[in-house]
Amino acid sequence: MCFWRLMSVFVVSVGIFSTVFAASVTQKPDQASASHTAKKNHFKKTDRLPAQAIKVDSPKQVMSAHSEDLRALMLALYESHPEELSKSAQVGPREMTEWVFDGKFGWRFDGLQRLQDQQALDLLFDEQFQGDHVLALVVGLETSLFHGYGAENEFAIPAEQDMSRMQTLACSLREFQKRYHGLISGPKAVPMLQEAASQQLVSSTLDSILQRIPSVSGQSCP
Numbered sequence: 001m002c003f004w005r006l007m008s009v010f011v012v013s014v015g016i017f018s019t020v021f022a023a024s025v026t027q028k029p030d031q032a033s034a035s036h037t038a039k040k041n042h043f044k045k046t047d048r049l050p051a052q053a054i055k056v057d058s059p060k061q062v063m064s065a066h067s068e069d070l071r072a073l074m075l076a077l078y079e080s081h082p083e084e085l086s087k088s089a090q091v092g093p094r095e096m097t098e099w100v101f102d103g104k105f106g107w108r109f110d111g112l113q114r115l116q117d118q119q120a121l122d123l124l125f126d127e128q129f130q131g132d133h134v135l136a137l138v139v140g141l142e143t144s145l146f147h148g149y150g151a152e153n154e155f156a157i158p159a160e161q162d163m164s165r166m167q168t169l170a171c172s173l174r175e176f177q178k179r180y181h182g183l184i185s186g187p188k189a190v191p192m193l194q195e196a197a198s199q200q201l202v203s204s205t206l207d208s209i210l211q212r213i214p215s216v217s218g219q220s221c222p
Contacts, residue, residue, distance in 0.1 A: 059149055060157040066145050066209050067154060071101050073205045074138045081192040087132040107143050112136055116143035121176060124193065133192050144172065161214065170213045171221035177206045
């Protein structure tokens with residue numbers, strides 16, 4: 001009697017377990033489908049970003065890109081013309097480049113008579129200047145860009161661009177590009193200034209910079 005009672009309890013338990021298991025199995029696909037639908041809807045919502053959320057490069061970011069171009073130019077020119085590097089310091093090209101760009105000198109160097117902007121660039125055309133022509137080139141261009149963006153250094157670039165300043169900057173860089181190209185056949189016998197490969201490096205760097213500078217529609221350089 002006891003045996004049959006135990007057997008009946010066992011059968012009932014197995015039946016209950018089977019019912020619960022079957023119910024759980026039949027519910028899982030629906031739950032998975034609901035979860036998948038929720039995730040799908042979530043991604044659809046996050047993918048629809050408003051137009052104003054699309055990030056546009058700020059003047060400071062653009063200036064940073066200019067600086068990276070000039071940093072690469074300086075390194076390449078020093079590697080090609082160690083005779084210019086030796087006029088400034090007895091260090092390697094990379095160390096000198098980092099010293100110029102990352103040092104706390106305010107972009108004023110005694111070897112350039114502490115000149116900046118166009119005055120530093122004019123040293124390249126001065127037959128009396130016997131200093132570091134790579135330094136004069138890069139410091140002149142970098143500080144010309146700072147001033148064109150309305151700042152004294154890379155940390156003070158304003159958020160808004162003055163389009164008339166941008167136009168003046170672009171014109172002055174194009175004019176310099178023409179003058180620099182003329183040094184190939186100029187009277188100043190400096191390999192860095194006259195070598196075709198170096199000229200190409202400088203020209204391509206200026207082209208890259210000019211492409212980032214917005215121009216004023218309908219206006220041209222004098």
